[in-house]
Amino acid sequence: MKPRRSNLSVPGHMKKMHIKANDCKADVIMLDLEDSVPIAEKFNAREQVIESLLSLNWKTKTVTVRINALDTPFAYRDLLEVVENAGHVVDSIVIPKVNNPGDVFFADRILNGIEMNKNISMMIGIEASIETAEGLMRAAEIVQASGRIKTLVFGIADYSASIGARLVSISGHGEKEEELYPGHRWHFALSRMVMNAKAYGNLAIDAPYGNFNDLDGLRRSAVMACALGCDGKWAIHPSQIDVINEVFTPSPQDIALAAKVIEANSLAKAEGRGAIAVEGRMVDQATVRLATQLWEQAKHLQLI
Numbered sequence: 001m002k003p004r005r006s007n008l009s010v011p012g013h014m015k016k017m018h019i020k021a022n023d024c025k026a027d028v029i030m031l032d033l034e035d036s037v038p039i040a041e042k043f044n045a046r047e048q049v050i051e052s053l054l055s056l057n058w059k060t061k062t063v064t065v066r067i068n069a070l071d072t073p074f075a076y077r078d079l080l081e082v083v084e085n086a087g088h089v090v091d092s093i094v095i096p097k098v099n100n101p102g103d104v105f106f107a108d109r110i111l112n113g114i115e116m117n118k119n120i121s122m123m124i125g126i127e128a129s130i131e132t133a134e135g136l137m138r139a140a141e142i143v144q145a146s147g148r149i150k151t152l153v154f155g156i157a158d159y160s161a162s163i164g165a166r167l168v169s170i171s172g173h174g175e176k177e178e179e180l181y182p183g184h185r186w187h188f189a190l191s192r193m194v195m196n197a198k199a200y201g202n203l204a205i206d207a208p209y210g211n212f213n214d215l216d217g218l219r220r221s222a223v224m225a226c227a228l229g230c231d232g233k234w235a236i237h238p239s240q241i242d243v244i245n246e247v248f249t250p251s252p253q254d255i256a257l258a259a260k261v262i263e264a265n266s267l268a269k270a271e272g273r274g275a276i277a278v279e280g281r282m283v284d285q286a287t288v289r290l291a292t293q294l295w296e297q298a299k300h301l302q303l304i
Contacts, residue, residue, distance in 0.1 A: 002062050002300065003231075003232070003248075004027055004028050004062065004151065004203055004205060004231055004232040005027050005232040005245050005247075005248035005249065006025070006026040006027050006233065006241045006244040006245050006248070007027070007028040007030055007205060007232055007233070008021055008024060008026035008028065008029055008030065008234075008236075008241060009032050009036065009066070009208065009234055009235065009236055010029060010030065010032060010036075011032055011037055011045070012031050012032050012033045012036070012046065012049045012065075013041040013044050013045035013048050014048075015048055015051075015052060018031065018048075018052040020238070021238070022056050022057070022058065022061065024238050024241060025241050025242065025245060026061075026235060026238075026241045026245075027062060027232065027245070028061070028062045028064060028091075028232075029058070029061050029062070029063050029064070030063075030064045030065070030066055030094060030234075031049045031052065031063070031064070031065050032065075032066045033045050033046060033049060033065065033066060033067055033068055033078050033082075034066050034067065034068050034069065035096075042068070042074050046077070046078055046081055046082065049065060049082060049086075050081065050085045050086050053085075053086035053089045053090065054085070054086050054089065058089055062091045062092075063089060063090060063091055064090065064091055064092040064093070064094050064127060065078075065082050065090055065092075065093055065094065066093075066094035066095075066096060067079055067082070067094070067095060067096075068096070069095075070095065070097075070103050070106065071097075076110075079107060079111075080110065083110075083111060083114045083118075083120075083124065084114055084117075084118060087111075087114060087115065087124055088118070088120050088122075091124070092124065092125035092126060092150055092151075093107060093111070093124060093126055094126075094127040094129065094153070095128055095129060096129045096131065096155070097129060097131045097132060097135070097158060098128040098129055098131075098135050098142055099134045099138070100138055100141070100142070101138065101141045101144070101145035103128075103142075104126060104128060104142055104145035104146050104148075104149065105146070107126055107146075108145070108146040108148055111124050111126075111148065123147075123148060124148065125148050125149070125150035126146060126149050126150065127149075127151045127152075127153055128143070128149060128151075128152055128153070129152075129153045129154075129155045130142070130152055130153065130154055130155060130159070130193050131154075131155030131157075131158035131159050131162070132158060132159060132162040133159070133162045133163050134162075136159070136189055136192060136193060139152060139192065139193055139196040139197075140196045142196075143196050143197060143199075143200045143202060149200070150202060150203060151202055151205050151231075152194075152196065152197040152202060152203075152204055152205070153204075153205040153207070153234070154186075154189070154190055154204075154205070154206055154207045154230075155207055156186060156207035156208075157207070157210075159186075159189060165185075184224055187228070190206065190225065190230070191228050191229070194228055194229040194230060195229075203231040203232070204229060204230045204231055205230060205232050205233065205234060206221070206222070206225035206232070206233040206234070207233070207234060208233070208236045208240075209233070209236075209240065210236070212236060212237035212239055212240055215239070215243055218240055218243050218244070219243050219247060221233070222247040223247055226247055226248055230248075231248065232244070232248050233247075233248070249301060249303070250294050250297055250298045250301075250303065255295070255298050255303060255304060257278075258290075258291035258292075258294045258295045258298075259295070260278050260279070261276075261278055261287060261288055261291035262288070262291050262292060262295060264276050264277065264278050265283070265288045265291075
């Protein structure tokens with residue numbers, strides 16, 4: 001799967017932003033039909049997303065479309081019209097507020113029919129946003145509901161609302177948390193989502209950081225998410241992309257250490273030894289797997 005370090009959300013009704021996003025350094029461009037689009041612009045946004053998908057060259061990007069929530073009157077038309085007209089350009093459909101596997105079943109069946117009807121050869125993925133207590137509780141069922149699932153995405157603001165958590169910032173997206181809670185307030189929720197994503201071979205993406213002027217806060221948030229096993233983070237402004245990419249990119253030191261571990265493991269196997277030592281420390285097979293994953297990521301990013 002292509003890297004998904006930075007996932008830039010772009011309002012679906014704003015064509016000029018689509019053009020700029022196409023030239024930015026984000027790994028993923030998400031054309032959004034949900035929260036960033038006013039009710040009065042829902043129809044226009046859908047038409048604009050289709051036009052942008054067909055008219056711009058997206059070959060260097062992973063491009064996704066976030067439809068409206070399935071409990072709205074917009075979602076089914078989003079799914080039908082976007083995929084019927086431009087499904088061959090879309091890598092994944094992002095479904096917000098996924099609460100149970102039925103949401104995924106529904107989208108999966110619709111996508112099956114459209115792909116057959118339109119002769120779309122590449123299977124369109126599904127990215128499920130975990131944004132409620134119910135969604136997190138049922139994450140294991142959700143991630144197994146379809147072979148289309150590629151990522152689970154943490155929706156911090158709606159999750160906060162679903163559990164009645166205290167609001168500490170204007171955006172509700174991660175900043176000023178240290179003023180309220182002595183630690184990582186979302187450690188359990190994010191770790192549980194990551195666990196369920198990785199248990200079934202999928203990626204885990206962290207929520208956006210709401211204050212796009214606070215790059216230091218963004219970095220702290222991204223470092224924590226990376227440490228917990230997330231593969232990337234949503235961005236709501238192009239200014240956030242470089243920081244997110246940097247945090248989720250293996251450093252030269254990380255790559256060099258991974259190479260040492262992999263080389264030591266290969267030598268041990270060739271000599272019939274079970275024990276592996278690197279820089280005077282014993283290394284187990286779990287560390288070898290981590291080193292191999294990092295090495296593969298570095299190759300994807302053409303760092304080696």
